[in-house]
Amino acid sequence: MIKFNLRLPEDLYDSAKDAAATDDRSLNSWLVSLVRHAVEPRDTPNRPDGDSAVPAPLGGSGHSPRP
Template identity: 65%
Template sequence: MKHVNLRLPDDLHEQAKAAADADDRSLNSWLVSLVRRAVADDERPSAQGE
């Protein structure tokens, strides 16, 4: 497992922490889920060319 230092503005950190708490997750777990989703979305074929 890799460690990444992420610097967030104070207000964004507070909002992210609140969202993680509302989802009953740690901030780290919540952020990992968002990154996983973003990467999965990038791997989907785009419908723009249709």
């Protein structure tokens, strides 16, 4: 396990702490789950076997239309 310091603005820290408590988790556990969710690929309806953070390919010629 890697330990590191994370600096948050006080208002964000308070909001994250409240969200973790609402989810019945420690702040650390809650943050780990958010980071894990953000970096793990997942299936999406518009991109089977893909990650929603990866842009979908453009249709047609592959180039966006120019005005």
